[in-house]
Amino acid sequence: MRHRGVEVAVTPALSSFDAQPFVSAGFRVLEHLHLLAYRLDRRDDHAFLSAHDEQANAITRSLRQGRPWHRRVVLDIDQRAFEPFWQFDTNSLAEARRATPTARYRVALDGRTPIGYAVTGRAGDRGYLQRLAVDPDHQGAGVGRALVHDCLRWLYSKGAGHAMVNTQERNTRALALYEHLGFARQHEGLVVLRWTAT
Numbered sequence: 001m002r003h004r005g006v007e008v009a010v011t012p013a014l015s016s017f018d019a020q021p022f023v024s025a026g027f028r029v030l031e032h033l034h035l036l037a038y039r040l041d042r043r044d045d046h047a048f049l050s051a052h053d054e055q056a057n058a059i060t061r062s063l064r065q066g067r068p069w070h071r072r073v074v075l076d077i078d079q080r081a082f083e084p085f086w087q088f089d090t091n092s093l094a095e096a097r098r099a100t101p102t103a104r105y106r107v108a109l110d111g112r113t114p115i116g117y118a119v120t121g122r123a124g125d126r127g128y129l130q131r132l133a134v135d136p137d138h139q140g141a142g143v144g145r146a147l148v149h150d151c152l153r154w155l156y157s158k159g160a161g162h163a164m165v166n167t168q169e170r171n172t173r174a175l176a177l178y179e180h181l182g183f184a185r186q187h188e189g190l191v192v193l194r195w196t197a198t
């Protein structure tokens with residue numbers, strides 16, 4: 001890569017098995033991620049299938065398909081919710097939506113303004129919560145939970161068997177949200193690797 005003028009290269013999230021060739025080629029661990037899974041068994045007592053309370057219902061009613069005119073505010077939310085390295089731009093948002101054969105892009109609205117968004121993908125039997133971010137000014141009010149419930153409801157309705165999500169080990173808030181909603185931490189996590197020319 002060096003001879004092509006590449007200074008830095010970063011992998012997607014990899015299992016330790018898939019990481020091996022990169023490590024042998026000189027990549028180093030940039031971030032450890034937890035991998036969590038939710039089993040979408042065919043049963044009718046999933047929390048995401050039933051109403052919670054008025055506040056949760058109001059947020060759920062505000063969810064809409066993400067549209068091109070939401071993008072500026074969605075990216076602004078993303079940039080305020082994530083630290084610089086993980087922030088999305090127009091391309092990464094489009095890539096997240098294209099990463100699987102089908103995807104759902106939802107925004108939570110306050111009036112007409114997005115205050116959170118989620119991208120969920122599905123490939124066959126498996127679903128992936130690809131991205132979730134809530135405006136820091138609106139966190140802790142149930143928006144994240146409503147977006148995750150919407151993701152699970154959609155995957156369930158499409159017959160998916162599992163929903164997967166990964167999150168940085170130090171993202172205790174996201175971890176608390178996912179575990180609280182019934183995701184189980186998998187024994188083996190994932191890693192993101194980085195290679196630098198120096």
Ligand SMILES: CC(C)(COP(=O)(O)OP(=O)(O)OC[C@H]1O[C@@H](n2cnc3c(N)ncnc32)[C@H](O)[C@@H]1OP(=O)(O)O)[C@@H](O)C(=O)NCCC(=O)NCCS
Pocket residue numbers: 081082132133134135138139140141142143144145146166167168171172173174176177178180
């Ligand atoms: C993680 C995030 C999406 C949560 O969204 P949110 O709207 O604040 O979450 P909610 O208000 O719906 O909270 C749902 C659950 O999360 C947990 N939670 C929320 N705020 C919390 C806090 N301050 N501390 C610990 N746990 C918290 C609780 O388990 C809560 O359950 P409860 O409502 O029954 O108490 C939001 O904090 C965020 O955008 N963070 C930055 C981006 C990010 O990390 N995205 C996920 C990457 S994998």
